Amino acid sequence: MYLVTSEQMRELDRHAVTSLHIPEIVLLHLAGKAIADVLVQRGPRGHIVVLAGKGNNGGDGYAAARWLKHYQYSVEVVSLVHPETLTGSVALAAQSAIAAGVPVRVYSGQPLPEAQLYLDALLGTGQNRPPADRLLQMLESLAHTSTPIWAVDVPTGVDTDTGAVYPGAVQAVLTIAMAAQKIGTAVTPGCLQAGEVVVADIGIPILHNPSFATWIEPAELAARAAYRPVTAHKGLAGHVAVIVGCLPGAAKLAALAAARSGAGRISLLTASAIEPPLPDMLMIPVNGALRNSLPEGAVFLMGPGMLDAWPIEVVWSVVESGGKVVLDAEAMDAWLSAPEERRLADPFLAERVVLTPHPKECARLIGWTVDSVQKHRLAAARRLSQQANATVLLKGYRSIVNSQQSVSVNPVGGPSLAVAGSGDVLAGVIAALLAQGLSAYDAARLGCWLHGRAGDRLARRIPAAACMASDVVQELPQALTDALGVKMKSTDK
Numbered sequence: 001m002y003l004v005t006s007e008q009m010r011e012l013d014r015h016a017v018t019s020l021h022i023p024e025i026v027l028l029h030l031a032g033k034a035i036a037d038v039l040v041q042r043g044p045r046g047h048i049v050v051l052a053g054k055g056n057n058g059g060d061g062y063a064a065a066r067w068l069k070h071y072q073y074s075v076e077v078v079s080l081v082h083p084e085t086l087t088g089s090v091a092l093a094a095q096s097a098i099a100a101g102v103p104v105r106v107y108s109g110q111p112l113p114e115a116q117l118y119l120d121a122l123l124g125t126g127q128n129r130p131p132a133d134r135l136l137q138m139l140e141s142l143a144h145t146s147t148p149i150w151a152v153d154v155p156t157g158v159d160t161d162t163g164a165v166y167p168g169a170v171q172a173v174l175t176i177a178m179a180a181q182k183i184g185t186a187v188t189p190g191c192l193q194a195g196e197v198v199v200a201d202i203g204i205p206i207l208h209n210p211s212f213a214t215w216i217e218p219a220e221l222a223a224r225a226a227y228r229p230v231t232a233h234k235g236l237a238g239h240v241a242v243i244v245g246c247l248p249g250a251a252k253l254a255a256l257a258a259a260r261s262g263a264g265r266i267s268l269l270t271a272s273a274i275e276p277p278l279p280d281m282l283m284i285p286v287n288g289a290l291r292n293s294l295p296e297g298a299v300f301l302m303g304p305g306m307l308d309a310w311p312i313e314v315v316w317s318v319v320e321s322g323g324k325v326v327l328d329a330e331a332m333d334a335w336l337s338a339p340e341e342r343r344l345a346d347p348f349l350a351e352r353v354v355l356t357p358h359p360k361e362c363a364r365l366i367g368w369t370v371d372s373v374q375k376h377r378l379a380a381a382r383r384l385s386q387q388a389n390a391t392v393l394l395k396g397y398r399s400i401v402n403s404q405q406s407v408s409v410n411p412v413g414g415p416s417l418a419v420a421g422s423g424d425v426l427a428g429v430i431a432a433l434l435a436q437g438l439s440a441y442d443a444a445r446l447g448c449w450l451h452g453r454a455g456d457r458l459a460r461r462i463p464a465a466a467c468m469a470s471d472v473v474q475e476l477p478q479a480l481t482d483a484l485g486v487k488m489k490s491t492d493k
């Protein structure tokens, strides 16, 4: 499922209006009907107050009010501007609502009328600045009400394209998105304002565009990675080589996760013996230079528990060896410390190298504050992907995977994963998927989905506060079953 920006949505709207000859007012009426229909199915039966702005988002609101009136609801509109000042399709939608008997009041700072539900049709994809003046005043009074709010398309005060949240932003329990979900409501912090998002089909075709962001949908990726012919042997499922740092526990967790995610063979490259030994893994002792011990054709995982155990040049030589690589923790810093011409030398590096930063690491690597990374997660992931010339998985709720022009958002995962060692598990899963033939982008996408799903499964049995990273490893086989669609649909969170 696609996640679109305001510009991409405008392009789709334009296509519907100009190429398919669907008048804009028809789209507004269809949007209004879609909103009213969701309300009939899921909303309260009492008085509905529609808060309408001057643009087409307000037009959707007027059209919804007209439909609600038609369905014999008690409904009124509170408008930010005088209806006579409206122009174009929104003016037509307002006239239609008024003609149908919907009362319209102009907001001038008075208390909002009591309601069972407020419908936020103030601003949608046209918002281009933080709310101010009268609008901000209305938003502040909304912030103090306990009445539920549903947002039309995008909650007012949430940036459609970045998910940034402005002061006063509407806190919705439900957002009804027209034709496609807007990306700002899929990523944090915007998704936290949007509540549940329902996409309404109002007849606007979603023409495929390779630059659309998408939700991660695991079924096809999982089927590719997990396919085993009857003649399968371990050599078909690749080899993951985990390079052990000074904290071997982290590498062990990653190796166990790789084993539970389908890697055919797993080796631990270590300078000192690991006790107790892991029976399912091969220990490769490193005596002298690491680069002389690297097994051929393996996918390398560096970073978990590494601290500064290996010199920077070792990380560079592993990345430049031509194989697939997962870099986490300090190994990412080592790669980013390579001179730019070295980092950018291979134009296909992002197809085989994955970085898995959490927000603090991402901030350190691109020189932003953690706060700016968290407010602009899409931009931060893109920046790091460009700077590192690699696929980047920015961890955290609604993880983002960015590879060159492609962006995906992970719909699953939650607080049970916020535990030490969880990132090591994730890195191990991704390394296993790379070993099974997925590209860096696909392995990062399926990896974070499986990891998130394992965490969500765990959360059904154990409170998030009591989850351990090794518990997540135990859930990985079931998460893979889910991804393959055997038990649950991919969209079932």
Ligand SMILES: NC(=O)C1=CN([C@@H]2O[C@H](COP(=O)(O)OP(=O)(O)OC[C@H]3O[C@@H](n4cnc5c(N)ncnc54)[C@H](OP(=O)(O)O)[C@@H]3O)[C@@H](O)[C@H]2O)[C@@H](O)CC1
Pocket (backbone or CB within 6 Å): 013, 014, 017, 024, 027, 028, 031, 053, 054, 055, 056, 057, 058, 060, 122, 123, 124, 125, 126, 127, 128, 129, 130, 131, 132, 135, 152, 153, 154, 178
């Ligand atoms: N087009 C179509 O075919 C369809 C559209 N649809 C619906 O229309 C919505 C998009 O409508 P839209 O483009 O008219 O923008 P909208 O969000 O209503 O804003 C209006 C104007 O407000 C202004 N403004 C901006 N920020 C502001 C701020 N902070 N505080 C105060 N004012 C601010 C700014 O104008 P400015 O003041 O800058 O001149 C802006 O132009 C979309 O989300 C969907 O709901 C769908 O039903 C399908 C069919």
Ligand SMILES: [K+]
Pocket (backbone or CB within 6 Å): 057, 120, 121, 122, 123, 124, 151, 152, 153, 154, 155, 156
């Ligand atoms: K809105």
